[in-house]
Amino acid sequence: MVVHRSLTRIFAAPLVIAIVSTVGLISALVGDGWWDAVSWVALGLPVLLYLLFIWRRRPN
Amino acid sequence: MTATTKSLRRWGAVHKWTSLICTLFMLLLCITGLPLIFHDEIDDLLHNQVKPAEAPAGTPPANLDHLLASALAQAPGKVPHFLIWDRDEPGAMWVSVGPTIDADPTNNLLIRMDTHTGAYLDSPDVTGRFTYIMLKLHTDMFAGLPGKLFLGLMGILFCVAIISGIVVYAPSMRKLRFGAYRAQRTRAVRWLDVHNLAGILLVAWTLVVGFTGVINTWADLVLKMWQFGQLAEMTAQYKDRPVPSKLTSLNDAVEVARHAVPGMTPSFVAFPGTLFSSKSHYAVFLHGDTPLTSRLLKPALIDAETGTLTDSRDMPWYVSTLYVSQPLHFGDYGGMPLKIVWALLDILTIFILVTGVYLWMRRRRTGVSQERAIANAASIDNPALTS
Known part of the structure; x- marks a missing residue:
């Protein structure tokens, strides 16, 4: 029997990613140079995580 | 049935219907939006433009x-x-x-x-260009203001679909780790995982790009509101004056505006009688120099008969909101790397849409109600789905 996960556990990681994405969306608006770089990393994170999870073909 | 299950089924129904209605149009928007991210580069590649003469720094205009x-x-x-x-x-x-x-x-x-x-x-006649056709399909599908507002409505449905998607993500993940991708299972399971994973990873981006897109569909209305609001107020005393027979110097008008609004750079001038001005004024719109303030315009109205400043005010909040929402929709405010990230996120959004439609068709065929499937975590292991 698999233990059911609580809502807090289900949404912890998505919440962090949403906050990081929001920082990325705003950062490049605020300034240039480093501010842009923060945006690239912060918004690149969801893409990177997607590829990571899909390619990590772990047997069940 | 518990209250939670009942409520989840309702959210499942919201997710299904809002998604189904907007998906086709969202696909159109994602596909046409992809080349639009790089419209400058594509135009440079496809069309020859006469280059301006080399001018060393400091050359006066x-x-x-x-x-x-x-x-x-x-x-x-x-x-x-x-x-x-x-x-x-x-x-x-x-x-x-x-x-x-x-x-x-x-x-x-x-x-x-x-x-x-x-x-x-x-x-150049831009109307035959690839980027122009993409832009028209993306903004109004060649159907003018009604087309624009219709796509705005689809955008609202898309935002509702995302929010309801967050809710139904929970029952789907009750037995799974974050980021679970069951590579060994059938396509229905794998694509459900792709849909859930990409959907939840992109929540903030899709909501922001979706909603700023909706705001952009209201641009024409916002302009009208400004025209009848602030612009009418600023030029009230000119209401009954005849149109000036001879316009004063444009160059001087821009100079007057520059002095009236120090620290800002002219962005465009609207001539008297256009949508952006009164019958009696040059409206010189100036912008700031940070990524954010370069999007915010401030008009200086110059009497086109006397060449003097009539008024200059910051734009009202609804216009500023529109201007700030534009870069957040276009992704053109952080150089080429941001454009590339924008394109990748756009492609992932296409994955979300396609897997979503697939899951719906699959469940329809196998006779599992979507609402029940969403509300009931165990449905992932339902034989109807995994067979």
Whole structure:
């Protein structure tokens, strides 16, 4: 029997990613140079995580 | 059935219907939006443009009255609507001309001029371009304002679909780790995982790009609101004056505006009688120099008969909201790397849409109700789905 996960556990990681994405969306608006770089990393994170999870073909 | 299950089924129904209605249009928007992220690069690649003359730093700009006269010499019988400084190419400016001053400016001819020499460069017909066709499909599907507002409505449904998607993500993940991708299972399971994973990873981005897109569909209405609100207020005393028979110097008007709003740079001038001005004024719109303030315009109204400043105010909040929402939709505010990230996120959004439609069709075929499937975590292991 698999233990059911609580809502807090289900949404912890998505919440962090949403906050990081929001920082990325705003950062490049605020300034240039480093501010842009923060945006690239912060918004690149969801893409990177997607590829990571899909390619990590772990047997069940 | 518990109250939670009942409520989850309702959210599942919301997710299903809002998604189904908007998916086809969202696919169109994602696919046409992809090349639009790189529209400058694509235009450069596909179309030859006359390059402005090399001008060393500090070269003074040409006198705008001369520049305007040379531009109008290229378009006999036309009247100027707008003078626009090119955002990305400081060596070039645009003069937008129409048959009459009250003609629809979207059909205007655009004449490209050299900022420093004031010489004519070219007047490309952009309406046949690939990027133009993509832009029209993306903004109004060649259906004008109704098309725009319709796509705005689809955007609202998309946002509702995302929010309801967050809710139904929970029951789906009750037994799974974050980021679970069951590579060994059937396609229905794998694509459900892709849908959940990409959907939840992109929540913030899709909501922001979706909602700022909706705001952009209201641009024409926002302009009208500004026209009848702040602009009418600023020019109230001119309401009953006749249209000036002879306009004062454009160059002087821009200089007056520059002095009236120190620290800001002219972005465009609207001629008297256009949508962006009164019958009696040059409206010089200036912008700031940070990524954010460069999007916020401030008009300075110059009496086109006397050449003096009438008024200059910050735009009201609803116009500022529109201007700030534009970069957040286009992704053009953080250089080429941000554009590439934007494109990748757009492609992942296409994955979300396609897997979503697939899951719906699959469940329909196997006779599992979508609401029940969403509300019931165990449905992932339902034999109907995994067979």
